[in-house]
Amino acid sequence: MHTKTGYGQCYNAQVAVTASQVIVAAIAAQEPTDVWLLDPVTRRALDCYQQATGHTPTTPVVLADAGYYSADNAALSHITPIIPAGKRRDNTAEKLAARAADGQHAEDVLNRYEKNELTAIQAADLLGTTVYGVISRAYRRRKRLRVGSSNEQLMEMNQRIATDTGRALYKKRSGMVEPVFAQLKHNRGITRFVRRGHHAAQTELTLFALTANLLKVFHTQPATC
Numbered sequence: 001m002h003t004k005t006g007y008g009q010c011y012n013a014q015v016a017v018t019a020s021q022v023i024v025a026a027i028a029a030q031e032p033t034d035v036w037l038l039d040p041v042t043r044r045a046l047d048c049y050q051q052a053t054g055h056t057p058t059t060p061v062v063l064a065d066a067g068y069y070s071a072d073n074a075a076l077s078h079i080t081p082i083i084p085a086g087k088r089r090d091n092t093a094e095k096l097a098a099r100a101a102d103g104q105h106a107e108d109v110l111n112r113y114e115k116n117e118l119t120a121i122q123a124a125d126l127l128g129t130t131v132y133g134v135i136s137r138a139y140r141r142r143k144r145l146r147v148g149s150s151n152e153q154l155m156e157m158n159q160r161i162a163t164d165t166g167r168a169l170y171k172k173r174s175g176m177v178e179p180v181f182a183q184l185k186h187n188r189g190i191t192r193f194v195r196r197g198h199h200a201a202q203t204e205l206t207l208f209a210l211t212a213n214l215l216k217v218f219h220t221q222p223a224t225c
Helices: 038-053 093-114 120-127 131-143 151-162 164-170 173-187 198-220
Strands: 012-017 023-029 061-063 080-082
Touching: 012 038, 012 173, 023 038, 023 198, 061 164, 080 151, 080 164, 093 120, 093 131, 120 131, 151 164, 173 198
Parallel strands: 061 080
Antiparallel strands: 012 023
16 A cells, blocks of 8 residues: 555555444555545445345434545435534634635636646745645645535535534544444454455455454343353
């Protein structure tokens, strides 16, 4: 997998869990960025749920941290995502309004730059950045990864989280998924894959998830004499 320090023999392990910390999907991905993996891991979870129960849930609520936010993920139709676009202290009404205005200004400048109406130097002056910054932001804009690339979706997501229901739901996220990783990595000592190759890593991760679920079932059963 390509990382910020070069290529490494590693994978990005993703899991989807229920409110009771049961793992319903586990993916060992070669994509280092979490934002691209919300769609495939949630679809895998829905497929597994359907195979196990015979029923397909209607747009279930999915809680994810800010690293998964993008305009594409906010618009996913098979789930109801609750993903904060940045840290909570950055999402006040005043800062959201300022970010929306700045985002629209940047959109206009980058749009003119891509139409060759502005040079990179002129765009850099208008945005208060460097030429490299202009090129980089234009690239991220085309990839639709920049937070606030869709101001309408950004505001809609923050309004969803700002409700009493949204806040109550998102407070449960860390208590659902983080203990699962703690159990795997710290309590069971699973910190690396034994075999090489994507298929082998995926098989191992699936085994880890299966045994985690079996252990949870075992420990929740009432003691018998």
